Amino acid sequence: DGGITQSPKYLFRKEGQNVTLSCEQNLNHDAMYWYRQDPGQGLRLIYYSQIVNDFQKGDIAEGYSVSREKKESFPLTVTSAQKNPTAFYLCASSKQLNTEAFFGQGTRLTVV
C-alpha cells in the first residue's frame, strides 16, 4: 500500500531529553512537511522540505530540527530547547509544494 507511515503512535519523553519522530513515505513525493497540532487548534507548520538535502523553517521551528537525507524519509527531532513539546505531531507529503498533501496518522508526544 502506498502511504505515509509515522512511528511511534504514542511517545513519552522525560524533560530534558531529545526525541526523534519517524516519517516515511513510499508515494515518491518530493515535498514533505511536519505540523504540530494542539488540542482544539489547527495545524502549525514546523519544517518543510521541497527536495532531498533541502529544508526550510516553518512558523514554529524553534526547538525542533529535521533532516532529509533520503527522498522517502523526513525525521523530526524534538530537542530539549522546545519548551512545550507535548502535542500531536503530523507528517505530510505532496508531489510538489503547491499540490494536495497526504497526511500520516500522527504521533502523540507527551513529556512526563
Place this chain on the structure above:
Amino acid sequence: GESVGLHLPTLSVQEGDNSIINCAYSNSASDYFIWYKQESGKGPQFIIDIRSNMDKRQGQRVTVLLNKTVKHLSLQIAATQPGDSAVYFCAENLRGNDYKLSFGAGTTVTVRA
C-alpha cells in the same frame, strides 16, 4: 446547518440535512485551497481542493465554493451522515518565496441522529 463568521468552532446538523462549513482565508495571493476532514486521533484526510481560477468544484456529496472578492471558502456536504462527524479544516497555499500550506483552526461538525 451552517457555520458563519470568521470562525465558528462547532456545527450541529441533523442527519440527512445539508451542511455548510465556512472559512475566511487570509492572503489574496493564495491560489490553491484544500478542505480536510480529521477524525479523532487520526491524521487529516483530503476531501476536495480548488484553484483560484475556479469558483466552484464538486465531488461526491461535497461542493467547494470560492469567493475571491471577499476571501471566503465554503464546503457544502449534501445529505449529511453520521460518518461525516469530524473536524473540518480549510487550508490555503500561501504564495511567497515558497508555497506553505496554512490551516485554519477548524470546525467541529456533529451529526444528530
